Amino acid sequence: MTPAFEALQKELKRLPGVGFRSAERMAIHLLLEKPEAAKRLSDAILSASERVRSCSTCGNVCEEERCSICEDVRREESGSLCVVEHVSDLMAIEKSGAYRGRYHVLHGKLSPINGVGPESLNLSGIAKRVKDEGVTEVILALPNDVEGEATCHYLTELVESDSVEVSRIGFGLPSGASVLYADSGTLKSALDARKRY
Amino acid sequence: MTPAFEALQKELKRLPGVGFRSAERMAIHLLLEKPEAAKRLSDAILSASERVRSCSTCGNVCEEERCSICEDVRREESGSLCVVEHVSDLMAIEKSGAYRGRYHVLHGKLSPINGVGPESLNLSGIAKRVKDEGVTEVILALPNDVEGEATCHYLTELVESDSVEVSRIGFGLPSGASVLYADSGTLKSALDARKRY
Numbered sequence: 510m511t512p513a514f515e516a517l518q519k520e521l522k523r524l525p526g527v528g529f530r531s532a533e534r535m536a537i538h539l540l541l542e543k544p545e546a547a548k549r550l551s552d553a554i555l556s557a558s559e560r561v562r563s564c565s566t567c568g569n570v571c572e573e574e575r576c577s578i579c580e581d582v583r584r585e586e587s588g589s590l591c592v593v594e595h596v597s598d599l600m601a602i603e604k605s606g607a608y609r610g611r612y613h614v615l616h617g618k619l620s621p622i623n624g625v626g627p628e629s630l631n632l633s634g635i636a637k638r639v640k641d642e643g644v645t646e647v648i649l650a651l652p653n654d655v656e657g658e659a660t661c662h663y664l665t666e667l668v669e670s671d672s673v674e675v676s677r678i679g680f681g682l683p684s685g686a687s688v689l690y691a692d693s694g695t696l697k698s699a700l701d702a703r704k705r706y
Numbered sequence: 707m708t709p710a711f712e713a714l715q716k717e718l719k720r721l722p723g724v725g726f727r728s729a730e731r732m733a734i735h736l737l738l739e740k741p742e743a744a745k746r747l748s749d750a751i752l753s754a755s756e757r758v759r760s761c762s763t764c765g766n767v768c769e770e771e772r773c774s775i776c777e778d779v780r781r782e783e784s785g786s787l788c789v790v791e792h793v794s795d796l797m798a799i800e801k802s803g804a805y806r807g808r809y810h811v812l813h814g815k816l817s818p819i820n821g822v823g824p825e826s827l828n829l830s831g832i833a834k835r836v837k838d839e840g841v842t843e844v845i846l847a848l849p850n851d852v853e854g855e856a857t858c859h860y861l862t863e864l865v866e867s868d869s870v871e872v873s874r875i876g877f878g879l880p881s882g883a884s885v886l887y888a889d890s891g892t893l894k895s896a897l898d899a900r901k902r903y
């Protein structure tokens with residue numbers, strides 16, 4: 510409702526998942542309700558911006574040249590390289606404890622309609638990594654949509670060879686979910702991914 | 707995943723409506739995906755923190771001593787003072803165009819369990835405002851919960867007189883909503899608020 514308030518609301522609205530109303534709510538929180546939080550948040554943004562960068566090998570967040578996962582030699586033993594769209598996907602897989610190999614973060618997916626070609630993604634080093642790090646399996650943990658599909662095709666052509674298998678994560682009903690409440694796309698994937706019982 | 711990353715995520719998570727996952731997503735966005743947005747957001751926070759303050763009369767956001775609503779003499783003509791919990795409530799009512807009187811923002815509601823007494827709210831000036839500004843109706847636009855109820859009782863005792871009527875906004879089924887999908891609390895309010903047809 511004032512110029513500086515609106516400028517802040519506009520910047521907050523650019524954050525992923527933040528709409529007009531939540532940006533307004535956040536601005537009020539920072540300016541009127543918890544003014545001490547405003548300084549802390551702005552300091553945390555500046556300090557993290559200075560320190561955090563993208564791992565030169567995999568694209569994960571790090572404060573050194575390479576991230577702790579790339580520096581961990583035990584991670585190489587599995588021979589697996591898991592390709593994800595975003596660092597948040599990497600973090601989700603790490604938290605699940607279901608995978609202990611290495612990662613490669615694309616920071617996006619191919620989307621010709623939106624002008625996202627291979628050169629806009631973190632793709633340049635991946636073929637070299639597969640060779641140099643003795644990767645035997647590339648696991649594509651990319652979304653189950655048209656753009657994820659296109660990215661999987663592109664990556665398969667890029668890295669597949671006699672010594673490298675390419676696989677894609679399974680799609681279907683989430684753990685604990687009921688068929689009744691699943692959307693049609695999920696049910697289609699679940700049926701397509703059916704296995705002999 | 708790095709100390710500076712986690713510090714930023716923690717500050718983002720303090721924003722209203724932001725959980726662990728969305729804070730992580732926001733931090734990745736600011737640090738890796740749109741680094742130019744990080745500087746812009748941090749500047750917007752600092753600049754707004756310096757300029758925006760609480761209106762000394764009503765508690766709305768402003769960059770002067772008093773907000774544009776309190777400075778607008780036509781707003782006084784209606785004789786109405788609308789009491790809201792948060793500035794965002796004021797903004798929502800303004801956007802609806804359904805009210806053209808003045809406001810008083812409490813910045814919270816009474817909650818003895820959480821240690822929120824009258825002294826923690828923007829309550830001190832309200833009785834004086836009602837007298838000085840010739841208010842004839844105080845409209846309580848506070849939430850329909852135990853704390854909203856307690857705050858309404860407190861305010862009524864504070865401002866009601868022979869020349870001042872206190873009213874509370876109506877509760878019931880939202881515009882366009884169906885009885886089928888309304889929760890029990892809403893249905894109870896809607897039934898309690900029934901009118902002869």
Ligand SMILES: [Zn+2]
Nearest residue numbers: 564567576579
């Ligand atoms: Zn790395």
Ligand SMILES: [Zn+2]
Nearest residue numbers: 761764773776
């Ligand atoms: Zn005001």
